[in-house]
Amino acid sequence: MNKKKYWEADKRHWMHPWTHFDSFQEEGSLIMSRARGSRVWDNASKSYFDAVGGLWCTNIGLGREEMAETIAEQVRQLAYANPFVDMANEPAIALAAKLAELAPGDINRVFFSCGGSTAVDTAFRLVHFYQNCRGKQEKKHIIARRGGYHGSTYAAMSITGKAGDKIPEFDYIQDTVHHLSCPNFYRAPEHMDEQQFCDFLVDEFQQKIDEVGAERIAAFFAEPILGSGGVIVPPADYNRRIWELCRANDILFVADEVVTAFGRVGHWFASRELFDIQPDIITCAKGLTSGYQPLGATLFSDRIYEAISTGDPDRYFASGYTYSGHPVACAAALKNIEIIEREKLLQRVIEVGAYFEERLQTLRDLPLVGDVRGKRFMMCVENVRNKATREVFPESLNIGKWISDRAEEQGLIVRPIVHLNVMSPPLTMDHQEVDFVVEKLGRAIEQTHRDLVAAGHLSAPTKVALG
Structure with missing residues (x-):
């Protein structure tokens, strides 16, 4: 197929994520x-x-031979393995253990998915599962921020607060998802300095807790640094103070580190190292394999696992994906982490x-x-x-x-x-x-x-x- 035919076939057959139909038909792709x-x-x-x-x-970076060799060798060794119930594979186990080692605090449990959106959707389901297992069936509400981006699957896009992505032709969860102000100081009211703006944001969260009721709020979802909403680093003590409010009101703190994890800002995870917070759940993807394979992960605390795994002997987590813990993707992630460590x-x-x-x-x-x-x-x-x-x-x-x-x-x-x-x-x-x-x-x-x-x-x- 020559270059022109690729360009024409792309326009004719492939609907890209976030396709703008008019300009795409006119200009095509790079x-x-x-x-x-x-x-x-x-x-x-x-x-x-x-x-x-x-x-x-x-x-x-792309084109690394050792990544290609690792992926090829894993394909030859074990290209796929059933991850459901009591089936496992060695690369997924090794990666789960490595992520537990790198993650902060008592985050020692890992659920694998296929990318960032599915990692967030898994976190959303896990939050509700956890609250129901505790007998707190009313804790269903989710708090997020305007400007935040959490993915394009149904729950993840509902939690997303980017106005430009919430187009009217799609439907979203409306009744149990709430959005607070974006922590963008550049767009703060003119009369506020940065500390006053931070106080305003924290007060707003407290007011939302009072309005909805702490007994009805399940979790707060937040990127430590907002990504596609404008690369927004919140005011200095914002993340810490919001996390403290979550702890005081029995609200899970979900750190969406799909972008910030695995070195983007100089740390394996940004939550603890940059903002001195200990999330209950961390979602990650992207830099986990450096894009060499599609893989997402939802990391969560021993405390959550203890609550969901005990009490009812017949309970099971009825959620998962055919490609959860895919051995080739997990092998790529392990090699990726090794390279990041070795090359400092x-x-x-x-x-x-x-x-x-x-x-x-x-x-x-x-x-x-x-x-x-x-x-x-x-x-x-x-x-x-x-x-x-x-x-x-x-x-x-x-x-x-x-x-x-x-x-x-x-x-x-x-x-x-x-x-x-x-x-x-x-x-x-x-x-x-x-x-x-x-x-x-x-x-x-x-x-x-x-x-x-x-x-x-x-x-x-x-x-x-x-x-």
Whole structure:
């Protein structure tokens, strides 16, 4: 099949996640053919630095021979094994034990699924199962945040608080899922400093507990750092204070670490190391295998396991997937973790991540850039129409896509999310590659500014200069 036929067949047959029908039919896709490390090549042989890391996931970089050999050997040895009831396989057992070793506190139990969304859906079901086993059948309500993203399966998308993803053509759980304010200080009321904003958010949670009733709230779902909702690092003691409220009111704290786990911000898990909280449940995926195989995991505490596994001798957990604990995926995850440990990639993220944050801050001098935020290898540029008022461009303009298209022309892939450009590069990124990303993104923003002026979307040009 030649390049044009691939492009045509893609439009004719493959409905992609988040397909925008009109633009897809007109423009089609950027089709990738191969990759090595942080570099990807399209099927016209053009090279790009992938500053998105696939989709927050290619942590160790692509094209690693030892990963290919590990996967191939496991296929030869045992390509599949039934995971149900009393059947098991060695890679899944070894991985479960390794995750228990890496996870904080008493999180020693693991339930495998196929990705982040199914890990969150499993957590949702586990929360209700746990509360019912305790005889607390009224504890069904879930609290989450606006701007939070938790996946695209039914329960996960219901818990998600991103307005742009909650389209009217789909249905969602409405009666038992509640959303609090997004902890984005850049969008806080003008009269509040960061501590006052944090106090407001904590008070809001307390008011929601009082309104719904602690006896009816089962769990709080939260990303330690919000990902596709805008790479939002909450105020300094926000996560800790929310967690303390959960503990005081018998509400489970579910840390959605699908993005933040396995090195994205310099730690195996962000909850304990960065925010001093001990979740009851952690969901993870993405960096668990660095995208080499589809795998998700729901990690939970011994306390939860004790509650669900005792009491009724006939009780069983009637939930699971054909590919739970898939031996090939688990073997890939074990090798991935070994590489992260051996190459000291967590420390690399801490060191190079500080430089990445510092260099990206220089883009604040550009007229479209309202905010630069994030942590280490999880960063975002927010583009605005007016820096003083923080007014954004109309959503229909899709300013983030304008910028990402111009970045791609220069060989850089960044992720557009309406007025944002998000970056989550492989953990192998070095200082020279940081400079490349910042230089090319800056030029893309400059070019977009000129194009907006020329198209009449902005008034007369302002002098543009990189800091």
